[in-house]
Amino acid sequence: MRKVIVIVRNVWKYYSISGKMVAVLKNVNMYMYRGEIVCIHGPSGAGKTTLLKILAGLERPDQGEVIVDGYNLTLLDDDDLASLRANVISYIPQDYGLIDDLTVYENIEIPLMIIGLEDEERRSRIVSLLEYMGLRGRENAKVKLLSGGEKQRVAIARALAVTPSLLLADELTANLDWENAKKVLEMILRISKDFETSIVMVSHDPRVLEYAHRKYVIYDGVLKEVS
């Protein structure tokens, strides 16, 4: 039987814009199974990133509940949410979420340091990840010197370092040309298969939808599943 890893139930989120409360997510409902790739497509300002941040525990919904891998995020405090991000949920923001002044190795090392892995174990895990992502030989390169495609692969490697159950990727392909974007998306398919990681991608590019097992469209805060 397939295990449901994400349940989003009746989620509403409001932001105060010029003193007025504006609903950016309106009664959002969704679910996903373990190992599934879900793509949420929509225009800029539709609420994609807000939904992704709520799934990552970086923001809280004003109404409704979010359950990830059995944990009800709405009931957890900030430290518990941080623990969840350290072990269960990985988030890749649109700007890669890397530190330009550190090397590839040091960037991937950060989440492993947070979960308290020893030096030796960190090294072996990073080496195998670099191999897997095709970044062997680039470990000592500063991130600011990498191309967009390489940066994206490092960002994915950082997110995969703790082997999360859920990987959330915000506009993975937005900063890449389509050739590089295809390579990254094929890598995402491979990761989902090899690691059994559930992946949520949000994108304004409709071509990304082809790479998802299930598709959602969000428009003006309203989420709908499409076939």
Added chain:
Amino acid sequence: MTKSIKLSITGKGMIYVCLYVIASSIYISIFVKLLVFLNMIILSFFAIIASILSDRKTLYQYISVLIFSGAKKKTILFCTRTYILIRVIPIFLAYTTLFIYFNFYLITIITGLTYVFFVLYLSYPIYKAIKK
């Protein structure tokens, strides 16, 4: 913590801090007056803030990565404090050496305590601003 130390030392703001230390030490050595010392201590806070602002992109990236990677608030504040502390150390060492040399012991103690509070409290607004 090692990443905080590395980022703080290698940031270009560290160059500004070092230049400030050299310039202000020469000034203090020439004008040995209590008022000059106090002025320089106040100026040093601005120098530290300016050095941090000049590396704000790196600090923003660092704290963001810590948040995404699941670091708890306590850890993030500790890393931010280490980052600021490294910027404070050159100024603190230069000033305390000069103040002790000129027998201004009370000012040395007050300066030390002020820098400690500065490091502790500056980390909060930085963390809050980036988290938001």
